[in-house]
């Protein structure tokens with residue numbers, strides 16, 4: 154009997170680890186509730202993970218086998234389970250954040266090597282797309298050219314039935330806690346994710362390239378919830394989108410390339426977790442102003458577009474990509490707030506919070522060296538609202554005090570002209586210091 158250890162791949166479709174395990178015999182599934190990850194994040198994100206773990210257990214049960222759940226350090230939990238059940242081999246989809254690499258090395262050692270690693274979290278795994286000289290890419294466009302030309306392989310079908318496994322009658326399957334979320338969770342599980350993908354491809358993909366940038370987030374897929382936990386296969390989603398075809402499809406799949414680029418950046422530069430991609434930007438005159446940080450986080454700055462985005466995030470767990478760029482740029486460039494503190498708080502409010510995409514997003518929007526995004530681009534916040542919410546309806550919904558007007562609705566917490574000049578003066582000094 155083999156064991157499939159699901160981590161950021163809470164699905165049975167297009168799952169290369171599960172496919173390989175099934176080829177060599179009966180399979181049990183396993184999810185480990187790892188306190189190092191779960192205790193360090195928010196209740197809403199734990200609830201989303203737990204709900205999708207429960208859905209995966211139901212997927213296993215419907216197919217005639219069992220998903221076990223255990224809590225603890227994987228390198229302690231797994232050897233015990235393997236010995237208890239006489240497991241031949243563990244199969245898992247590889248992950249590549251700094252903690253995941255540490256965890257998996259420890260676990261592989263503890264299992265004496267009886268674990269096989271498979272691709273499946275990305276379309277092209279971190280480290281696979283390299284320059285002709287073997288080096289890592291730091292700029293998106295050349296990375297994307299290689300990415301589009303690479304072989305993606307074909308998505309794997311979800312197995313309909315698993316061979317039965319025989320566990321002792323009283324063998325504990327392990328409880329899955331169901332924590333209360335402070336926001337409404339999206340529909341849970343891979344069947345719902347596949348349904349949401351179909352609806353997006355039918356209704357929104359054709360116009361995605363024209364509507365994707367709205368602050369309301371109406372023209373986008375909102376599938377990031379599922380990609381983050383691997384409830385939906387990005388390779389399957391990309392392939393289905395490309396079979397629809399058109400400019401919208403090309404643009405959308407290119408966003409999945411950004412996801413892979415984010416994973417690749419963090420894989421090659423784990424220091425991105427704490428430091429700016431270009432170390433020179435560590436020297437910006439950071440200003441750990443608690444009042445400003447609180448106003449930003451609570452959506453009370455007085456600047457409608459910033460407050461609308463942050464209130465939407467707090468109340469729904471989602472924010473549009475345009476909104477994410479606006480609030481990150483406000484915090485980093487205008488506020489000079491310590492970006493790590495903002496990024497962590499922001500990530501934990503997102504149901505799709507993902508270290509690689511989040512760090513890339515923050516360091517790109519903040520001009521901290523990712524993809525050579527120019528440091529001197531500082532958004533005009535009123536123009537951002539006017540352009541990406543021209544009727545002011547999104548603004549009216551999230552900041553009723555503004556009446557849909559993009560100008561400050563009260564004395565803003567920051568003098569924006571002063572803040573822009575302060576940032577540009579510091580940034581120019583740093584940019585010249587080669």
Ligand SMILES: Cc1cc2nc3c(=O)[nH]c(=O)nc-3n(C[C@H](O)[C@H](O)[C@H](O)COP(=O)(O)OP(=O)(O)OC[C@H]3O[C@@H](n4cnc5c(N)ncnc54)[C@H](O)[C@@H]3O)c2cc1C
Nearest residue numbers: 373374375376377408411412474477506507510511514515
């Ligand atoms: C400051 C900042 C923080 C971000 N934090 C996260 C995060 O924690 N988790 C996360 O999944 N995405 C993050 N993003 C990227 C992006 O904003 C979201 O993936 C996207 O808004 C999710 O909505 P969607 O699924 O409707 O995307 P769609 O527009 O439908 O795009 C499809 C998919 O492509 C991927 N994608 C899209 N844009 C990006 C991007 N810029 N970078 C990486 N992948 C992308 C996502 O997986 C997304 O689901 C961040 C961006 C910024 C600027």
